Amino acid sequence: MEFINKVLGSKVDWNKSEGLVSIFDRNSKIKMASTIGPIDAGIVGTLAQKFEEKTDVNVEYLGAGTGKALEMSKTGDFDLVMVHAKALEEQFIADGYGEERIAVMYNDFVIIGPANDPAEIKGRTVADALKKIMENEIKLVSRGDNSGTHVKEMELWEEAGLSPEGDWYIVWEGGSQGNSATLKYTNEQQAYTMIDRATYLALKNEITIIPLVEGEEALLNFISVIPVNPERFSQVNHSLAMAFIEFMTSEEGQTIIRDFKKDIYGEPMFFPDSTEWKNLSR
Known part of the structure; x- marks a missing residue:
């Protein structure tokens, strides 16, 4: 052949x-x-x-x-x-x-979560936001599939000097379906996640979770x-x-x-x- x-x-x-x-x-x-x-x-x-x-x-x-x-x-x-x-x-x-x-x-990534922001991350740096989510053990959804989004998330945890683990850290088995599916699942869970802005813009009228941390150079995609x-x-x-x-x-x-x-x-x-x-x- x-x-x-x-x-x-x-x-x-x-x-x-x-x-x-x-x-x-x-x-x-x-x-x-x-x-x-x-x-x-x-x-x-x-x-x-x-x-x-x-x-x-x-x-x-x-x-x-x-x-x-x-x-x-x-x-x-x-x-x-x-x-x-x-x-x-x-x-x-x-x-x-x-x-x-x-x-x-x-484009860029944003850390997105419930409007009531239970971990109180709005306006914080990426490192501080991840630390607050981890300390308070508030649900965060990870794609966990070695996608570009997952790789960037792991880089941000490492740069923050943190290793996420526990029941609050949800490595979603459907992560390989992509960012749109992940964002919809995160919305159902009323959890936090990191997602690219284009996906958020495309779905923002269908979800209630909102961008809370954005604008850092480390979030460029x-x-x-x-x-x-x-x-x-x-x-x-x-x-x-x-x-x-x-x-x-x-x-x-x-x-x-x-x-x-x-x-x-x-x-x-x-x-x-x-x-x-x-x-x-x-």
Whole structure:
């Protein structure tokens, strides 16, 4: 199958039980593994649609937590990956699976909780807020799935010099469903959690918990794309993956990101962050 993949420049699957060979044309399609949040927010679909309209290239994307998205991309079945956990991304590249981290956009995380704020964290620093929640043993929901959100949460606990444990600390078994599902569950529990702002904005009319800690540099959430290494996987469509990346990081793509649903929520869901955009802004 690997030989056929190389000769045809397409992905070939063999279904042994049915005796069928399926050939997928990789010349007009790219596949991206992506962290779930930008998919749920709709920005991934919007960028994919705009690129398809310009190029007639179909963009397929599959959502998973960052850790799993990177693992999925180690198979050669995806041409690029969109993620938001720098340490995991750098390891993916160091291990030879990806070429480079390319900045696309960012937003921020907020610590969100019940409006009556039983731990009294509103306006505190992140470290103080986590300490208050832990000391008072007020329920906090963690995704616990090695997603970018979970990785950032663990970094914040470590920076605060704290190790969360106990019945109050809920490692939710449904965390791999993504931030939207986690936020809804946290609302049901009337607990605290850390979530990205885009997810909160998308669901704020459906929930009663509110942002209580925000605005620190440590809460920034940087989202990158990584082209899968064609020297490791000859079947990946590197040229089209790079074309999609060039579109996302171009002035046109970055303007789409800047303006995405801003008219609906009255504030940005994401901020442009590409090198080209920064150079334009100088």
